Amino acid sequence: MADLARELGVSMTTISRALSDHHSIGPVTKQAVLKLAKKLNYQPNHLAAALRKGRSKMLGVMVPYIEGRFFASVVHGIETAASRAGYSIIICQSSEDVAQERRNIETLLSAQVAGILVSVSRTTLDFRHFEKVRKHGVPLVFFDRVLEGENINSVVLNDQKGAYLATRHLLAQGCRRIAHLAGPQHLNIYKNRRFGYLEALESYNLQPDDSLIVECDMSVDGGQAATAQLLALPTPPDAVFSAGDSAALGALQLLKSRGVRVPEDVALVGFSNEALTLVAEPNITSVDQRCEEMGQATFRLFTELVEAGSTTLTQRQVVLQPQLFERASSLHLSPK
Amino acid sequence: MADLARELGVSMTTISRALSDHHSIGPVTKQAVLKLAKKLNYQPNHLAAALRKGRSKMLGVMVPYIEGRFFASVVHGIETAASRAGYSIIICQSSEDVAQERRNIETLLSAQVAGILVSVSRTTLDFRHFEKVRKHGVPLVFFDRVLEGENINSVVLNDQKGAYLATRHLLAQGCRRIAHLAGPQHLNIYKNRRFGYLEALESYNLQPDDSLIVECDMSVDGGQAATAQLLALPTPPDAVFSAGDSAALGALQLLKSRGVRVPEDVALVGFSNEALTLVAEPNITSVDQRCEEMGQATFRLFTELVEAGSTTLTQRQVVLQPQLFERASSLHLSPK
DNA sequence: TTGTAAGCGTTATCAT
DNA sequence: ATGATAACGCTTACAA
Numbered sequence A, B: 001m002a003d004l005a006r007e008l009g010v011s012m013t014t015i016s017r018a019l020s021d022h023h024s025i026g027p028v029t030k031q032a033v034l035k036l037a038k039k040l041n042y043q044p045n046h047l048a049a050a051l052r053k054g055r056s057k058m059l060g061v062m063v064p065y066i067e068g069r070f071f072a073s074v075v076h077g078i079e080t081a082a083s084r085a086g087y088s089i090i091i092c093q094s095s096e097d098v099a100q101e102r103r104n105i106e107t108l109l110s111a112q113v114a115g116i117l118v119s120v121s122r123t124t125l126d127f128r129h130f131e132k133v134r135k136h137g138v139p140l141v142f143f144d145r146v147l148e149g150e151n152i153n154s155v156v157l158n159d160q161k162g163a164y165l166a167t168r169h170l171l172a173q174g175c176r177r178i179a180h181l182a183g184p185q186h187l188n189i190y191k192n193r194r195f196g197y198l199e200a201l202e203s204y205n206l207q208p209d210d211s212l213i214v215e216c217d218m219s220v221d222g223g224q225a226a227t228a229q230l231l232a233l234p235t236p237p238d239a240v241f242s243a244g245d246s247a248a249l250g251a252l253q254l255l256k257s258r259g260v261r262v263p264e265d266v267a268l269v270g271f272s273n274e275a276l277t278l279v280a281e282p283n284i285t286s287v288d289q290r291c292e293e294m295g296q297a298t299f300r301l302f303t304e305l306v307e308a309g310s311t312t313l314t315q316r317q318v319v320l321q322p323q324l325f326e327r328a329s330s331l332h333l334s335p336k
Numbered sequence C: 001t002t003g004t005a006a007g008c009g010t011t012a013t014c015a016t
Numbered sequence D: 001a002t003g004a005t006a007a008c009g010c011t012t013a014c015a016a
Helices: A001-009 A010-020 A027-039 A046-053 A069-084 A098-110 A128-135 A158-174 A187-205 A220-231 A244-255 A291-308 B001-010 B012-019 B029-038 B046-053 B069-084 B098-110 B128-135 B160-173 B186-204 B219-231 B245-257 B291-308
Strands: A058-063 A088-093 A115-118 A141-142 A154-156 A178-182 A213-215 A238-244 A266-273 A285-288 A317-320 A321-327 B059-065 B089-092 B116-118 B140-143 B154-157 B178-182 B213-215 B238-241 B267-272 B285-286 B319-320 B323-325
Touching: A001 A010, A001 A027, A046 B046, A058 A069, A058 A098, A069 A088, A069 A291, A069 B089, A088 A098, A088 A187, A088 B069, A098 A115, A098 A128, A115 A291, A128 A141, A141 A213, A141 A220, A141 B046, A154 A158, A154 A291, A158 A178, A158 A187, A158 A238, A158 A266, A158 A285, A158 A321, A178 A187, A178 A220, A213 A220, A220 A238, A220 A244, A238 A244, A244 A266, A291 A317, B001 B012, B001 B029, B012 B029, B059 B069, B059 B098, B069 B089, B069 B291, B089 B098, B098 B116, B098 B128, B116 B291, B128 B140, B154 B160, B154 B291, B160 B178, B160 B186, B160 B219, B160 B267, B160 B285, B160 B323, B178 B186, B178 B219, B178 B245, B213 B219, B219 B238, B219 B245, B238 B245, B245 B267, B291 B319
Parallel strands: A058 A088, A058 A115, A115 A141, A141 A154, A154 A317, A178 A213, A178 A238, A238 A266, A266 A285, B059 B089, B059 B116, B116 B140, B140 B154, B154 B319, B178 B213, B178 B238, B238 B267, B267 B285
Antiparallel strands: A088 B089, A285 A321, B285 B323
């Protein structure tokens, strides 16, 4: 920048203003500066600008892990929206580890990010590190895995409604003994999915049967084991609603291996609408989580917070509506 | 930092040194500084440090898109290795668009990243924006999708060898009419996979049969169509080696729908070792691309460049060895 | 072992 | 419409 100033015989102030399109700058001067900048291929130093201005155009995004369709898609959504608005994103993984999560928060704060978007790790039980973020006046938005508490800005899927839709669908197909493969109940998403399941049963005036609700780790193996347990019941279920697709796959595998027909004997619905639902045979009905919309919405919520300024300490919740994709694993059941 | 200095009655130099563990600092002073820093919860400003030092601990990573198992896994590998070494990563997507790629490079340079790791977009034909990176003295490493040219540091998979292993495996299982679902031949990865296929045939003194090589877009539908074409041949193949897993899945679906048994009538091998290979029935034999190792290797190559200093303008190539995972789709064939 | 002071590349304030 | 100058928070010669 000093070079430009010397070359053109003007002050650095003028250069700075011309480059940042300040209103009070001569159009002639401006053009001259821009031209010379191109010629000398001037490279702006965002670090210096950020240091001076006290805020950068960097956004911290933390997820438990970046692999896996869900988070990769959400991050894609965030990055796309962010880059359109001139933000770059710094990505961090907590690897489901609170300690790592804390370290990442430190790193992001040190990097003077303009905001932090986070999906918390499974092992997160205390939230002081997030308090710190607020103390620093850095906008904080949670997505998918959110914190219970006050003054939380978050974007979540309406998991309960998704589960409700899934279960209602099974009920509409004539199923009456619907089992639920539940996920770890300390995670809100899984708890809400169980609520949605119960809500749907209730809407049909059905009593929930505790023996039909099996908690598992949502892995393929977990789904198999849980399903084996269900088949061993005196009266086995006529449908299974799994809170995750992998466990649904496990269920499908086990049912097939036992000669149980899907959907004729047992109908099956999963959750997440992963790619595997279209690979399995039969294809698995599942609830879509609107990953990309979640990313976009998360970024949008961040910008809203920025515009609102740190003065207003509002709490905003964006709730996305899930969508059920009906497939062969739960369709065309013979009426009972 | 000034606060700490005032509070302890020492200079900022001492503070700085204590915090960065400088050698010539009294252990007593150091402890005192660290303790007070904790108490006042001092937050270092990496931007300022980076500005002063001229180099940051940020790494730019650019991929065509972050969704999709392959790039997500590579990024995971990079991030994990990088964060262990104290680097944060800024992620960018080119969306397969050169213009976006150029903009991203500008952004990353402006952010004063310590290095740039990139997998180029499909539409990249001129490389001036990468030249610029070198002019700025910023280490540049390509992975997977690399640039042809001199002085290129890159990490790639040995695709040809992967295809060779896959085809040799089919040959060892007794197959002799092995078809190949080839990908778009302007991409070097698919070209190399075809070469590997041909090389394996040659190693068994088999003449390649052009009617057995079908180019398709590597989608599920593409794989189905290509396989239908193969089955219509006067002498259909006894095995299919697909350059991608999705197309392999398409092939499997079509074969099953036609009553062709896999692997008994037609054996099947894919490429990429995607999750779907373990969901399909039978599980599909596939070539693993070592995504995570690629990420690690890419980061390691970056650190080597840093250590070597900008003085040495070496060209380094890391070639990862693919690994064949043999599964039911190509195993236990009855001898012919 | 510790302190002084300059400077990294910007931008904001105040003056002209 | 433009310029001089200070400052953002940190590191590092150089000096003590």
